[in-house]
Amino acid sequence: MKTLKSIDLRTLKPHKLTTAFSTNQGQSSSSLSLSKPSQHTLTPPSTPEPPNTPPITQLSLHESILSSQWHFIKHVSPNLTPTLVSTVLYKLRANPDLILKFIDQIEPHRLNIQYHCIAIAIISRLPSPKQALQLIKNVINFRVSTNREIFDDLVGARERLDISSSIVFDLLIRAFCELKRADEAFECFYMMKDKGILPKIETCNDMLSLFLKLNRTETAWVLYAEMFRLKINSTVYTFNIMINVLCKEGKLKKAKEFIGYMEGLGFKPNVVTYNTIIHGYCWRENLEGARRLFEVMKAKGIMPDSYTFGSLISGMCKAGRVEEASVFLEKMEENGLFPTAVTYNALIDGYCNKGNLERAFSYRDEMVKKAIMPTVSTYNLFIHALFMEGRVVEADDMINEMEGKGMAPDAITYNILINGYCRSGNAKKAFNLHDEMLSRGIQPTRVTYTSLIYVLSKRNRMKEADNLFVKIMDKGVLPDVIMFNALIDGHCANENVDRALCLLKEMDRMKVPPDEVTYNTLMQGHCRKGKVEEARELLDEMKRRGIKPDHISYNTLISGYSRRGDIKDAFRVRDEMLSIGFNPTLLTYNALIQGLCKNQEGDHAEELLKEMVSKGIIPDDSTYFTLIEGIGKVEKFMESNGL
Known part of the structure; x- marks a missing residue:
């Protein structure tokens, strides 16, 4: 039997490769036919050209979208022409739910503003405005078109699609409001007005609310006046916003009068109306006004809610009337209302500020019994209070307790800790905490x-x-x-x-x-170096800038002149101080006595001592030390003054 010689495949060139597959009983067979090689190199078989992709038509693209062939659409999207996309979007006007899916398959740079505006106009007719709002925000954030261009293209899309509803413009304003871009929202309002289109009252309320949040109260009044002129009817929500605007401006009397105005127009104030003004009174620490309004709302049959009581309790604690706030908490519960963590935090803060940490902790325990979990703010209040009392170890324990309950310290927690260690002079610990903030992703x-x-x-x-x-x-x-x-x-x-x-x-x-602290510090710096004239110039500069000097300002100058021995100038400043209604303080007398002693005017210094005592100002060790050292007659002086 002949033995087959081995074949070196490197010397062969494939000529024809035929493979047949048989499915009989799961077996396969193949036949291999090789011709004599003409070269000694192996050449791979050529790859067949793919068949040409048929041109994409409006009909084929439209049908592919209707049948949800998104993978195919994404594949051919680079070949879509502007005319084709525009036409297909128009054809999809009866299927707004497919618009966003189609747009998602196309790279953003291939869609111009006109396409987006057609899509927005179509999907704005969906029951939920969420999708249209998101698409409008995307267009705004692209920053490739001006607000005017977006508005004009929405006008064009609306006309082409023969849409009578103006909702698309309301959504444009609402999108700007949600992005907190107040000026652009107001600009769109005026563009609508120029087109003779009135925005809905809800749209106007969105703008008013944004102006309120941004403290742009003047702009809120401008818009409100425009609404009145255009006869856009207000709602109770509108009136509540404007009352809030008045409260922010500190015009609480006008805010109360506004209630009468809205009642005159046939609108009934609700609990939010009264809560807004009560909160305004409490914020301004006018608790009597808040209490009076509290009684008025009850007399009108409007029952206070948890926010009403919470505002009053917070206001009382802020004013230091914590015992009264505690009584109000009991009244709140008697009315079947439940306090929140915010309410308890106000009481805890009030008692911490009074230095009564025992009562503050009792409210923390009461919270826990009522299944009201302490918040990070609760712990921050205790940590701050403990630091203020120098109870650093207990403050650290509070941090451990907080973290043990799954609450992470926030920026306020770290600020309290850093401030506490800075006040105690522990710079190293403070900077370590700063680094820890950064490692936790909390920005200082x-x-x-x-x-x-x-x-x-x-x-x-x-x-x-x-x-x-x-x-x-x-x-x-x-x-x-x-x-x-x-x-x-x-x-x-x-x-x-x-x-x-x-x-x-x-x-x-x-x-x-x-402020006055800035100038006082600079004046003290000059006086330390004996440059009292420069300090005097700073005092005059303060007045020119409308910054009122305080006791420290005048006492700094008096001390500066006295240390230098210019006692007449020191007394002139004292007289100036008296002329504007400031009474001399212990520091004033100590500085003047120091100057008199320096000039060896002991008798005058003793007279000044008697004057200060007659005015109820108790001398301190510094006063006596200056007199004893300056006069030099220690025994006689002490005996004559009963020391």
């Missing part, structure tokens, strides 16, 4: 950085404080007057008044108005 706030600048300034680490200040601004955190004051105080304490004055100019450049 202006309050955080102010505390860190404060501790660096108090520890005379001014270079680090300046560097941190620069980093803060690089991060886009805008400093406020408190942060500037912390930095100015540090430089003045380190006798670098020139740098502190540069910071004052920086405040002006950044439009951060300085």
Whole structure:
């Protein structure tokens, strides 16, 4: 039997490959026919050309959408022409639910604003406005068209589709409101007005509500006046917004009068109406006005709810009337109303501010018994109070308890901790907490950085404080007057008044108005270096800028002149202080006595001591020490003054 020689496939070139498959009993067979190779290299078989894709027509695209062939549509989307897309969108006007699915298959840059506006106009007729709103927001966020262009294209789409409803324009305004873009919303309102189209009252209410949230009360009144002129009828919700606007402006009397105005138009105020004004009174700490309105609403048959009682309790606690607030909590429960964590937090805050932590903790326990879980805010109140009393270990225990219950510290928690450690001078711990904030993805706030600048300034680490200040601004955190004051105080304490004055100019450049603390600190810095005239100029500058000097301002100048021995100037400042209604304080008398003793006017100093005692101002150790040291007759002086 002959043995087959092995074949070297590298010397063969396939000529024809035929494979036959047989399904008989699951078996397969194949036949291989090889011709004599003409070359000694292996050439792969050529890949057959794919069949040409037939051209896409309006009909085929429309049918593919109706049959949900989304994979095919996505594949051919790069070949879709503007005319084709526009026509198919128009043909889909009877199937608005398919519009968004079709658009999702097309790359955004292949759809221009006209296509989007046709789609928006069609899907705006769906029962829910959610999809249309989202598409409008997408168009707005693309930032490829102006508000005018979007509006005009919606007008064109509406006309082409022969849609009589104006809902698409209301949705455009609503989208701008949800994006908190008030100016654009108001611009669309005027464009609607120019077209003779009136927005719905709900749309106007959305705009009014946004202006209120953004504290743009003047703009709210402009819109309200336009609504009145266009005869867009208000609702109770509209009136409640405008009453809230008046309360924010502090016009509580007018807010009450507005109730009569809406009643005159046939509208009945509801509990929200009264709650809004009661909250306004409580916010302004006018509890008597809030209580009177509380009785009025009950007399009119409008029953107070949990928000009514919560506002009053919060207002009482804010005013320090915590016992009265506790009584109101009992009344609330007697009326079958349930307090919330916010209500209890107000009471806890009130008692913490009074230093009565035992009562504050009793309310925490009461919350838990009623299955009202303490919030992060609850723990923040206790942590702050414990830090203020120097009970740092207990504050740390509260943090552990909070985390043990699955509540993560927030930015406020960290700010409390950082501020507490900064006040105690523990810069290292404060900066470690700052780093921990960042590691947890919590962004430090202006309050955080102010505390860190404060501790660096108090520890005379001014270079680090300046560097941190620069980093803060690089991060886009805008400093406020408190942060500037912390930095100015540090430089003045380190006798670098020139740098502190540069910071004052920086405040002006950044439009951060300085306050009396800013100027008092700078005046003290000058007086430490004996530059009392420069301090006097700062006092005059304060007045020119409309900043009222306080006791500290005048006492700083009096001390400056007295230390320098210019006692006549010191008394002139004292007289100026009296002329504007400020009574001298212990600091005033101590500074004047120091100046008199420095000038060896002991008799006059003793007379001043008697004057201050007659006015009920009790001398302190500094007063007596200055007199004893200045007069030099220690035994006689002590004996004559009963010491």
